Amino acid sequence: MGVVVPLDERPVPDEAGIGPLIELVAPGMERVNAFILSRTGSDVAMIPEVANHLISSGGKRLRPMLTLATAILSGYSGDGDVKLAASVEFMHTATLLHDDVVDGSEMRRGKLAARMLWGNEASVLVGDFLLGQAFKMMVEVGSLEALRILADAAAVIAEGEVMQLAAAKNTATTEDDYLAVVRGKTAALFAAACEVGPVIADRPKAEQAAARSYGMNLGIAFQLVDDALDYGGREAKLGKKVGDDFREGKITLPVVLAYRRGSAEERAFWKRTLEDGRIEDGDLAEAIRLLAKHGAIDATLERARHYGAMARDALALFGDRPAAKALLDVVGFVTARAH
Amino acid sequence: MGVVVPLDERPVPDEAGIGPLIELVAPGMERVNAFILSRTGSDVAMIPEVANHLISSGGKRLRPMLTLATAILSGYSGDGDVKLAASVEFMHTATLLHDDVVDGSEMRRGKLAARMLWGNEASVLVGDFLLGQAFKMMVEVGSLEALRILADAAAVIAEGEVMQLAAAKNTATTEDDYLAVVRGKTAALFAAACEVGPVIADRPKAEQAAARSYGMNLGIAFQLVDDALDYGGREAKLGKKVGDDFREGKITLPVVLAYRRGSAEERAFWKRTLEDGRIEDGDLAEAIRLLAKHGAIDATLERARHYGAMARDALALFGDRPAAKALLDVVGFVTARAH
Known part of the structure; x- marks a missing residue:
């Protein structure tokens, strides 16, 4: 997991971090993981090979954990949450496969990117397969509302990626432009992952909206911290390889701010x-x-x-149930994390 | 539309061709086309640009016409057929965008492929966007069974493409292997496009299965004729550019058969x-x-x-309703067509 570098001198309020979330969803995640494994299966051998290369590469599976946690938060009893959580992870995996093709990335989670081993072609097509499998699993759950939310997220994610492609290499990008990209490419899936919990538990609209707002704001925070970490975080001395965004010409928030605050000479740089x-x-x-x-x-x-x-405040509606406490701690984990 | 070259000396039984189908679905297709246009819209300008480049490039829109026709065949009254038909065309368009990236194709429907104008990156991401929009439209229709069928098709299509990727350049491919590819990459979407008509009309399982069988077999016939046409069809003197499959190293049925029937020297070739x-x-x-x-x-x-x-026989169940007659004529069109 790497070392957590404190990003601020003030004491981090949620030093419990992601531990309580992991504990809360452990039984469900076992089923999610088994489900993920079973649904990457295919007679076409290349599909499980490519899919499992990425899926088993040690991602935190934060998104499916959020789906399980918001379902628990909503008192859901059933097995729809497990299938939706697996769908969310498949959508995320499909996005990573396609992103690596779009960005020409060579590495992913410390391993060679799938495209370096099987080619761009396989990465595009296996991504499509996982997206199809994700929709199949969602349909099995039978909630049209959850389907609407996740289908919407799929379109918005792609829209955010195209926006980023159009904004890439454009130093005129404003903070608002960039936030629109972040909402699409990252936060939309966090929001959907959290919203479907209360939705399948048939909770009131206010709770659905609160869970969505929690996810959306958590997702934005997650991406901004990621952007900072790509330049080494506050201290630029983590073990992590830094500068990927820089080398790929990605305009992220740190650059937007430095560009605007900089001199003419610095802007030329x-x-x-x-x-x-x-x-x-x-x-x-x-x-x-x-x-x-x-x-x-x-x-x-x-x-x-x-x-x-904002993510914390969105949770206030849920009082001090243990699931709400675990989700609060995730905010601390996200804003104070290092990979 | 090009010239229809008779592929057989016997008189073509369905010289009416695709005309009756076009007439049958004309009112619905106007709505489908308007719907398609409205759903490629996005504030991200690159999305409608890329999507419409391909969508307005004069494809026949055979697949959405099949959805409308099987809905009419089933006595459906509602507007779900229009949304499902548009979804089917979006799924097809997304597949073409991704295929051109996978195959490195330079041309599509006589125009430069989208990837030549906007790059592979945009083609991958706009394909993803269209797939997301397709699912959004399906969800709006509200039929979980139609959703299941189309989500299943999405996964099977990608599986067929990966299978083709793995089989590409492998002359040991058997006719059965190749048929499995064809079922996936082409026939699955024809089958789904036809099956959803009776499904949303709540017709008996036997009619749903018959429509699916019609679509599946029509789709296989369609692909095999395409494969023959890629080598110029029976007479190799069409105006059409021939040899794309050959240049891309694609093993299609004509090659499978010639390889198996050939001498050692020919196999070496x-x-x-x-x-x-x-x-x-x-x-x-x-x-x-x-x-x-x-x-x-x-x-x-x-x-x-x-x-x-086989496609014709599958239709027998529907008697001599005008929609059944139009669908029969499509079989003649497909097996006797030249682009």
């Missing part, structure tokens, strides 16, 4: 490296220096804590 | 060109000569007629 893609030795170090100079990483993490606070 | 991808000037002409020598194109078209006959 960001244009040369990110827009024109002319990156020379030492440019990543210079980028990190500029981000630090303008407090762009701190500001990004401050923004993440803002969305984290 | 197929291995060199398709497995090793070493294609020299004159090789396409030699391939067409070998296909003709072994009657592989005629045999492929004969097989297509076999599946066409």
Whole structure:
């Protein structure tokens, strides 16, 4: 799991982190994991090979855990939550397979990306297969409302990715533009994963909306912390490989802020490296220096804590049930995490 | 539409072709087309651009017409058929966008493929968006059974494409292997498109199964004729550009048959060109000569007629309603068509 680097001097309020969530959903996650394994099966051998390469590569499975937790929070009894949780993870996996093709990424979770081993073709098609399997599982649950929410998320995720593609390498991207990308590419699935819990438990609309709001804001916080970590987080000395976003010309919030706060000369630097893609030795170090100079990483993490606070407040409706407490702790985990 | 070249000396029994189908579904198709246009909309400008490039490129829209026709055949009254028909066309369009990336195709329907204009990245992501929109539309119809059928088709289509990827360049592919690919990559969507008509009309299982069988066998016939046409059909003198499958190393039924019927020397030719991808000037002409020598194109078209006959027989259950007659004529169109 790596080391958790405190991102702020103030004591982290939720040092319990992700532990209570893991404990809360452990029995369900065993079934989710078995289900995931069974639904990557195919007579076409390449499908389980490619799918399991990524699925078994040690992702945290945060999204399906959120679905199980919001179902528990809603007093759900049934097995629809397990199938929806597996669907959510399949949608996420399909997105990663396609993203790696779109970004030309070589690594994923510390292993070679599937596309490096089986090619872009297999990554595109196995992603499509997982998306099809995800929809099959959702249909089995039989909730049209949950289907609507997840189908909507699928379209919005793709829309966010296209938006990012169009915004990529464009240093004129504003913070609002970028937040729209984040809502699409990351937060929409967190929101849907959390909303379907109360939906299948037939809870009132207010609780469905609260769970959705929790997920949406948690997802935004998650992505902003990710963006900060890609430049090494606040201290740029984690063991993690930094600079992937920089090398891929991705305009993320730290860059948006540093660009806007920077001098004409500094803007020319960001244009040369990110827009024109002319990156020379030492440019990543210079980028990190500029981000630090303008407090762009701190500001990004401050923004993440803002969305984290919104996620916490959305949960207030659920009182102090143990599931609500575990979900609160996740906010602390997300805003204080390092991979 | 090109010229229809008779593929057989016997008089074509259904010279009415696709005309009666077009007439039958004309009012519904107007609504389907309007619906398709409205659902490619997005604030992200690249999405309608890429989607409409392909959608407005003059495909026949045979699949959505089949959905409308089987709904009419089933006495359906409602507007679910229009949304399902649009979903089917979106699924098909998403598949084409992804296929062109997987095959590295430069042209599609006589125009530059979307990937040549907007890149592989946009083609993958806009395909994902269309798939998401397709599921959203299906959910709006509210039939869990139709959802199950179409979600199943989505997974099977991707499975068929992966199977083709694994079988590509493998001259050991058998006719049965290849039929499994065809069922997946082409016939599954035809089958689903036809099955959902009686399903949303709540017709008996026997009629649902008959419509599915019609679509499945029609889809197989459609693909086999396509495979024959890719080598110029029976006479290799159509205006159409031939040899795409050959250049891409695709093992289709004509090649499977010629390989099996050929000499050791001829097999070496197929291995060199398709497995090793070493294609020299004159090789396409030699391939067409070998296909003709072994009657592989005629045999492929004969097989297509076999599946066409099965499609016709599946329709017998529906008597002589006008919609049944129009669907019968489609079989003649498919087995005697040239693009």
